[in-house]
Amino acid sequence: MxxxxxxxxxxxxxxxVCRGCGATFPLAAQHACYECFGPLEVGYxxxxxxxxxxxxxxxxxxxxxxxxxxxPVGVDPATRVTLDPGLTPLVRADGLGRELGFTAPLYVxxxxxxxxxxxxxxxxxxxxxxxxxLGFTRYSCASTGNLANxxxxxxxxxxxxxxxxxxxxxxxxxxxxxxxxxxxxxxxEGSYDEVNRLCSELTExxxxxxxAFVNVNVRPFYAEGSKTLGYEVAEQLGWRIPAQVVIPMAxxxxxxxxxxxxxxxxxxxxxxxxxxxxxxAQSAGCNPIATALHDGRDxxxxxxxxxxxxxxxxxxxxxxxxxxxxxxxTGGWMEYVDDDxxxxxxxxLARTTGVYAETAGGVTTAVLKKLVESGRLDPNAETVVFNxxxxxKTLDAVAxxxxxxxxxxxxxxxxxxAGLLG
Amino acid sequence: MxxxxxxxxxxxxxxxVCRGCGATFPLAAQHACYECFGPLEVGYxxxxxxxxxxxxxxxxxxxxxxxxxxxPVGVDPATRVTLDPGLTPLVRADGLGRELGFTAPLYVxxxxxxxxxxxxxxxxxxxxxxxxxLGFTRYSCASTGNLANxxxxxxxxxxxxxxxxxxxxxxxxxxxxxxxxxxxxxxxEGSYDEVNRLCSELTExxxxxxxAFVNVNVRPFYAEGSKTLGYEVAEQLGWRIPAQVVIPMAxxxxxxxxxxxxxxxxxxxxxxxxxxxxxxAQSAGCNPIATALHDGRDxxxxxxxxxxxxxxxxxxxxxxxxxxxxxxxTGGWMEYVDDDxxxxxxxxLARTTGVYAETAGGVTTAVLKKLVESGRLDPNAETVVFNxxxxxKTLDAVAxxxxxxxxxxxxxxxxxxAGLLG
Numbered sequence: 001m002x003x004x005x006x007x008x009x010x011x012x013x014x015x016x017v018c019r020g021c022g023a024t025f026p027l028a029a030q031h032a033c034y035e036c037f038g039p040l041e042v043g044y045x046x047x048x049x050x051x052x053x054x055x056x057x058x059x060x061x062x063x064x065x066x067x068x069x070x071x072p073v074g075v076d077p078a079t080r081v082t083l084d085p086g087l088t089p090l091v092r093a094d095g096l097g098r099e100l101g102f103t104a105p106l107y108v109x110x111x112x113x114x115x116x117x118x119x120x121x122x123x124x125x126x127x128x129x130x131x132x133x134l135g136f137t138r139y140s141c142a143s144t145g146n147l148a149n150x151x152x153x154x155x156x157x158x159x160x161x162x163x164x165x166x167x168x169x170x171x172x173x174x175x176x177x178x179x180x181x182x183x184x185x186x187x188x189e190g191s192y193d194e195v196n197r198l199c200s201e202l203t204e205x206x207x208x209x210x211x212a213f214v215n216v217n218v219r220p221f222y223a224e225g226s227k228t229l230g231y232e233v234a235e236q237l238g239w240r241i242p243a244q245v246v247i248p249m250a251x252x253x254x255x256x257x258x259x260x261x262x263x264x265x266x267x268x269x270x271x272x273x274x275x276x277x278x279x280x281a282q283s284a285g286c287n288p289i290a291t292a293l294h295d296g297r298d299x300x301x302x303x304x305x306x307x308x309x310x311x312x313x314x315x316x317x318x319x320x321x322x323x324x325x326x327x328x329x330t331g332g333w334m335e336y337v338d339d340d341x342x343x344x345x346x347x348x349l350a351r352t353t354g355v356y357a358e359t360a361g362g363v364t365t366a367v368l369k370k371l372v373e374s375g376r377l378d379p380n381a382e383t384v385v386f387n388x389x390x391x392x393k394t395l396d397a398v399a400x401x402x403x404x405x406x407x408x409x410x411x412x413x414x415x416x417x418a419g420l421l422g
Numbered sequence: 423m424x425x426x427x428x429x430x431x432x433x434x435x436x437x438x439v440c441r442g443c444g445a446t447f448p449l450a451a452q453h454a455c456y457e458c459f460g461p462l463e464v465g466y467x468x469x470x471x472x473x474x475x476x477x478x479x480x481x482x483x484x485x486x487x488x489x490x491x492x493x494p495v496g497v498d499p500a501t502r503v504t505l506d507p508g509l510t511p512l513v514r515a516d517g518l519g520r521e522l523g524f525t526a527p528l529y530v531x532x533x534x535x536x537x538x539x540x541x542x543x544x545x546x547x548x549x550x551x552x553x554x555x556l557g558f559t560r561y562s563c564a565s566t567g568n569l570a571n572x573x574x575x576x577x578x579x580x581x582x583x584x585x586x587x588x589x590x591x592x593x594x595x596x597x598x599x600x601x602x603x604x605x606x607x608x609x610x611e612g613s614y615d616e617v618n619r620l621c622s623e624l625t626e627x628x629x630x631x632x633x634a635f636v637n638v639n640v641r642p643f644y645a646e647g648s649k650t651l652g653y654e655v656a657e658q659l660g661w662r663i664p665a666q667v668v669i670p671m672a673x674x675x676x677x678x679x680x681x682x683x684x685x686x687x688x689x690x691x692x693x694x695x696x697x698x699x700x701x702x703a704q705s706a707g708c709n710p711i712a713t714a715l716h717d718g719r720d721x722x723x724x725x726x727x728x729x730x731x732x733x734x735x736x737x738x739x740x741x742x743x744x745x746x747x748x749x750x751x752t753g754g755w756m757e758y759v760d761d762d763x764x765x766x767x768x769x770x771l772a773r774t775t776g777v778y779a780e781t782a783g784g785v786t787t788a789v790l791k792k793l794v795e796s797g798r799l800d801p802n803a804e805t806v807v808f809n810x811x812x813x814x815k816t817l818d819a820v821a822x823x824x825x826x827x828x829x830x831x832x833x834x835x836x837x838x839x840a841g842l843l844g
Contacts, residue, residue, distance in 0.1 A: 062484055062509065113535065116776075156773055157513075179826065180813065185827050186840075189829070189831050195832060198837065206844075350575075353578065354577075391599065403598075403601050404588075405607050407608075408610060408611070410617060420608065421624075
């Protein structure tokens with residue numbers, strides 16, 4: 001492993017900080033605190049961050065690396081392991097807003113536009129750039145599908161071997177899209193939580209010593225990639241923070257990092273101070289974080305996930321308590337929706353915005369609807385909903401609900417008989 | 423219908439010109455010459471085009487509309503019917519280049535990054551912006567799949583009714599992705615060419631008088647959208663034209679429009695003059711244009727398409743003769759590949775670049791390989807290969823060729839038995 005000193009010379013990152021006890025450690029491939037076993041996150045030189053300007057960012061590349069001065073790695077383009085994700089569309093969702101009774105602007109941040117069609121390209125690009133700098137020579141992950149797609153594609157582009165771990169019962173599209181890149185794909189006969197546990201054990205073996213598991217042993221760097229979603233939304237709104245955001249929760253990390261990105265932007269003066277509320281979305285089949293909020297608890301009771309929103313099916317969410325903290329601090333809320341609501345959510349979003357989301361996006365859209373109906377979310381305040389994945393990866397979710405409206409022979413006569421000509 | 427005079431006031435477009443006899447007509451919803459029945463294309467005020475500067479384009483939005491001053495419609499953002507496609511990645515394909523013996527840079531222009539994941543979003547945005555200006559109130563198309571996805575999504579975003587026509591035997595992903603947007607989807611028991619013929623007939627009926635069929639009655643505008651692929655490649659290379667381009671052919675229109683875009687850029691002084699060679703790619707199951715070239719003929723003999731590259735399965739290609747002309751004039755060539763080569767092409771591209779293409783991209787990659795091996799394409803000259811669609815829409819093409827490399831239980835013991843631990 002390369003010394004951390006040289007690797008992070010250009011970076012505003014200074015150390016790893018325990019989210020539990022606050023202990024600090026040098027920047028390295030470490031993800032848990034040696035003191036309290038709490039999760040680590042990247043700490044920054046705030047003076048270095050404060051020197052970053054809007055102009056500097058706007059002059060950068062049209063992808064996440066425009067925010068490299070706010071990330072732990074990637075300032076030098078030659079060091080990046082990346083598909084250049086990011087700067088995905090912030091779509092004005094007027095049609096959806098009308099259906100839900102919004103008077104304020106409603107937006108969908110559509111991360112299905114990333115190279116492998118999910119937000120995971122952001123975290124993988126940051127994690128693997130760190131992994132390369134730290135000397136790892138094989139790329140890996142424990143995945144519910146999207147992450148495996150992204151790691152395998154990044155490895156293919158970089159010409160580095162990959163070995164990814166997925167539950168054997170994933171959607172076919174996600175399995176094919178992982179295997180097509182030619183790396184090793186290990187199907188595990190178990191839940192995502194079991195896949196994750198196995199990967200944690202593998203990082204301790206000699207055979208996987210040189211392997212970066214993006215969401216295990218380089219997780220602190222990985223998690224920072226999610227901040228770019230928050231930065232982009234703020235920049236795309238003209239450098240300000242929306243009043244309300246609705247974010248899907250699996251581990252809960254994405255929600256906490258978007259919140260962190262907003263706080264950073266205020267702290268370093270890139271946006272004016274403002275208040276924002278963070279809302280979390282889960283499925284009824286896997287709702288441990290939302291349930292803790294509803295029950296007024298501070299701890300997360302793990303569940304055994306079920307239901308169609310497989311990309312959110314993390315029963316033991318690593319950042320759940322931090323997601324609770326974000327939502328409580330900002331005055332937001334969390335909701336969950338069942339499989340039928342998820343399917344309807346996919347259709348509602350597609351029909352009103354032209355964005356075809358995977359099940360996670362159906363969860364978020366259905367939760368948005370529920371939050372408006374219950375009065376928890378204010379339709380008179382500017383709102384951004386995050387779509388993190390692509391409907392083509394979860395075709396089965398709606399395949400029996402949509403299809404051709406007419407079936408005719410190729411003749412005007414047949415078209416007339418089918419009622420197409422009045 | 424609105425008068426054409428007011429609609430096109432801001433536009434550099436001046437008229438419609440017959441590609442056959444050169445007759446000119448006012449800008450309107452007309453696609454065939456009243457004199458000779460030849461296809462029409464948009465003619466421009468070349469002085470207006472020549473006033474466009476690189477700086478003006480670079481200051482524009484991060485999508486196709488940065489080129490609005492070179493398009494027939496869309497200068498005023500309020501007039502656009504669009505998902506804001508374009509500015510897709512130009513990927514350095516070093517790994518692919520190494521495998522094929524390239525010494526010069528090889529790039530993949532990856533249009534799967536568009537909102538509905540194919541290059542069709544470009545042509546639909548231009549066609550529907552024209553359609554709205556011309557007063558049409560319903561959107562339609564004859565489609566092999568990608569076009570239907572795009573028209574249905576554009577209509578959903580715009581809140582306009584849509585009725586799209588597809589062959590009933592399309593890939594399931596393309597059918598679901600069309601129907602999910604909530605418009606009418608008419609499945610035709612016949613080939614694409616029969617679907618297309620029916621749509622031509624429908625445009626003449628009272629019931630479809632207010633309907634814009636993007637690739638029929640507003641086709642001249644539609645076709646211009648493809649020019650943006652050529653503009654983008656030139657801009658992304660630092661305002662110059664690559665020596666060789668490899669382009670998939672269905673109707674042949676895309677190839678001719680990329681060639682036209684390059685010629686326009688030279689003519690108006692946005693790039694230095696240079697020579698380029700245009701190469702066309704078809705599948706063995708539908709190769710009428712390539713066969714005409716190989717046989718030294720000027721006419722295209724229609725075929726009945728077969729094979730897995732359904733998005734290219736146009737047996738009677740409308741722009742075939744113009745594609746022949748482009749390829750002959752520039753000193754390029756055309757090739758075709760069979761279904762096994764297409765599958766291998768998808769895998770080769772994915773494995774070496776991290777780009778997962780649909781069957782059309784497999785065709786183009788396999789044809790690139792064939793052209794290098796036969797000496798027709800020079801691996802010592804800079805080359806751009808166009809990927810026009812997304813592998814997630816044609817999963818079946820490789821589903822039986824790729825999959826998990828290992829299947830294990832969630833334990834170190836099982837991982838060891840599977841050989842993952844040496």
